[in-house]
Amino acid sequence: MSEADVVCYSEEIGLAADLVRIARALPAEMAPKVHAVLLPGAAADADDRLGAAGAHAVHRVAGTESADPHVVAGLLRGVVAALEPSLLLFGSTKRGREVAGRLAGLLDLPALTGVTGLRVTAEGVRAERETLSGNAVAVERFARRPALVAVLPGTTAAAALPVTAVERREHTAAPPKALSERIEVRPKAGGQLEIEKADRIVTIGRGLKKKEDLALIEALARSLGAEVGCTRPLAAEAGWLSDDHWIGLTGHRVHPKLYVAVGVSGAVQHLVGMRTSKVVVAVNKDANAPIFAQADYRIVGDLYQIVPALTKALAG
Ligand SMILES: Cc1cc2nc3c(=O)[nH]c(=O)nc-3n(C[C@H](O)[C@H](O)[C@H](O)COP(=O)(O)OP(=O)(O)OC[C@H]3O[C@@H](n4cnc5c(N)ncnc54)[C@H](O)[C@@H]3O)c2cc1C
Structure with missing residues (x-):
């Protein structure tokens, strides 16, 4: 050897x-x-x-x-x-x-x-x-x-x-004696999302006004065959999505082929988790949002108009 x-x-x-x-x-x-x-x-x-x-x-x-x-x-x-x-x-x-x-x-x-x-x-x-x-x-x-x-x-x-x-x-090999014992595995509310493995992700940020509006993002994700991701405030502060969806430095690191960031400013702690994505599309009403520096396709506008229009175009 x-x-x-x-x-x-x-x-x-x-x-x-x-x-x-x-x-x-x-x-x-x-x-x-x-x-x-x-x-x-x-x-x-x-x-x-x-x-x-x-x-x-x-x-x-x-x-x-x-x-x-x-x-x-x-x-x-x-x-x-x-x-x-x-x-x-x-x-x-x-x-x-x-x-x-x-x-x-x-x-x-x-x-x-x-x-x-x-x-x-x-x-x-x-x-x-x-x-x-x-x-x-x-x-x-x-x-x-x-x-x-x-x-x-x-x-x-x-x-x-x-x-x-x-x-x-x-x-x-004779296994050593276990130091802990797993008593049960309880599925987490929100399912078994493994966002790191997703090929396509639609991520929503604080541009979303209320929890009910997540339906818009979910519809876009469905039409793309994508998982829904989110920034930290939506999971950790608002609790609108579980931690499984949270992307970034303190969340999950993802490497999809397509990453659609909607209403996400592009804070460095978020970028760390998605910067190896292959193609990035960003939707933001602020033309100077830092996320645009990471994006291959930039859509400046109100997500409440852009997202339904994209979903409709993809369905047709
Ligand atoms: C130690 C530490 C660790 C952190 N870890 C993470 C992490 O892992 N992941 C993470 O995401 N963050 C993390 N953060 C937080 C991070 O710094 C940012 O605060 C966070 O990413 C911002 O989230 P956001 O983009 O959703 O919100 P904001 O920064 O508030 O951005 C919202 C964006 O939405 C746009 N917008 C608003 N309304 C609309 C509309 N109608 N249409 C289109 N666009 C709109 C705005 O122009 C803005 O750019 C961490 C921070 C610290 C200090």
Whole structure:
């Protein structure tokens, strides 16, 4: 086993595949072999997806699925210790961060979460993270390796570099005793929205006068096959939409193909959550609203006229 190997893990297989692509894009001498780890509960086709992304080896750990991050970290610990990688790439999801922190504690690894860029050279591992409300990028260097880097979803991953023969290995690991027990999973009011996964989003901001007017936005979203997102004031202050819809620095970070921002001013804390959207359409009555600087298509006008007109045009 080479000391420079990379181990990739995320409970989200799409993100795990992105991590594999990021690892394969590192200079070959810095990441000669890329391993992906699957834990109990991973989908049957996950091995193939990771292989297609370019993993040289896929390691499947057998056992019982656990929701306890302590148990998950314990299961990973055995595989990681056996592989002796110099770099671990994790998905910086809410769950991924919990597991990463615990694994770093168990193995005494230096760790950074929320990473948006990575550079690995003979001098070491450098990670980039947003700071100052997304207005600046902090570059940090690890003092030692192995290092654990948790990468934010949506971080650019290179094209897949599939390998001809993917090595597949089974592992059995005795899970550590759980430190907490999940008693029940109660669905949240408002359903199971995972806005990070949406391809199209119509986001509403404080330009909306009253809760009942959300129907206008929902109609536009329906006609586009989009999910409804919102700025912080609509979720945290007005409570018109649940936190699942809240986009931004303290909300969800989204990467849709289409982002329609309606009555949204474009505060930096909001932009941080949507700036990687592919095509941005903004509707605002203020021609100088900062959101227009992010927009590919700008519609200056009253949302109460524009939104129904757009919905009608899309329906026809
Ligand atoms: C630490 C911190 C974290 C934060 N995190 C987040 C976050 O994660 N997400 C987030 O969104 N915010 C966040 N905020 C809040 C952020 O700073 C802004 O206050 C917020 O994004 C503004 O929301 P808005 O655009 O809906 O409202 P406003 O800034 O009030 O903008 C409303 C816009 O609607 C337009 N408008 C009004 N009426 C109409 C109409 N009839 N037709 C068309 N346009 C109209 C106005 O011209 C205006 O541009 C955070 C703030 C702090 C301090």
